[in-house]
Amino acid sequence: MTITLHHLRYSRSTRIIWLLEELDIGYSIVEHHRDETTNRSQDDLFAIHPLGKAPAVDVDGRVMMESGAIIEYLIETHGAGKLGVAPGEAERSAYLEWMQFTEGTLAMPVLLTMLGPRFGGLDKLPLLQGFVGGEVTKLLDYVDAHLEGREFLLESGFTGADINMEYLLELINLTGMLDQRPNAKSYLERLMARDAYKRAIEIGGPLVKLPG
Ligand SMILES: N[C@@H](CCC(=O)N[C@@H](CS)C(=O)NCC(=O)O)C(=O)O
Known part of the structure; x- marks a missing residue:
């Protein structure tokens, strides 16, 4: 599985770097920058996802966004029982x-x-x-x-x-x-x-x- 994180500086996407570091799995990062005036994403991030939001993660060619969904998905696929709570578990x-x-x-x-x-x-x-x-x-x-x-x-x-x-x-x-x-x-x-x-x-x- 290849994982590419689209990271926007000064944003929620640091959550996903943190998660990937906790899970100790291989990934690459493409860095994006906010517009200096509007503080919003720019064309390079809209080229990745129509909403231009970060975090966005490309997993084997499929791009997904929403921090919580990304966190759950990466834990489900790479957590090896760590950092998540599986269906049927107490919490x-x-x-x-x-x-x-x-x-x-x-x-x-x-x-x-x-x-x-x-x-x-x-x-x-x-x-x-x-x-x-x-x-x-x-x-x-x-x-x-x-x-x-x-x-x-x-x-x-x-x-x-x-x-x-x-x-x-x-x-x-x-x-x-x-x-x-x-x-x-x-x-x-x-x-x-x-x-x-x-x-x-x-x-x-x-x-x-x-x-x-
Ligand atoms: N609910 C989404 C929110 C994503 C979001 O709004 N990200 C901000 C960065 S913190 C963003 O991309 N802002 C730039 C923009 O909307 O232009 C999540 O948790 O991932």
Whole structure:
């Protein structure tokens, strides 16, 4: 099986570098860059997938996108029992729930919080600010409460669901919102301390482009 990851700098696609490093399987990377002005993907990524989204992975000539689906597929095909929870295992439903929660529920309010300042500030749109602020607070409280006494999202240990989750926590941590949520904060620190995560950052660069 040949795996080519289309990696967009400063994006979710670092998740897949991290996963591939955790699984220790061979892959190649094609690097793509955001447009300097719009911060969006450019033609080179649209040439790979009609949505121009990253991560996109070419597995034996078939391109797929959606981080959670890619993570599950690569674990299913290359995990050799690691990092996933197979059908019939005790934490299967929790695994699916957390894997989907990240992009299905948490991503939108986190990203609106992060993008707000770039578009003039959510405070200019008080109804939207109220909705987004309330959502993000509720969801982060939920994650923090879940992590009380837990090392990772699942009792059975580190899985692909943790890899999917990390990007959003790393983003929201920049706002200081994890400072009052010690379980989520120490969980994030645990994830970022993993050797494979550090290798992914060396290979793909940081998740966020900080000003300056
Ligand atoms: N739900 C998708 C979201 C993919 C996505 O929106 N990726 C962003 C990078 S973080 C992207 O490609 N942005 C560039 C653009 O849309 O122009 C996933 O989890 O993979």
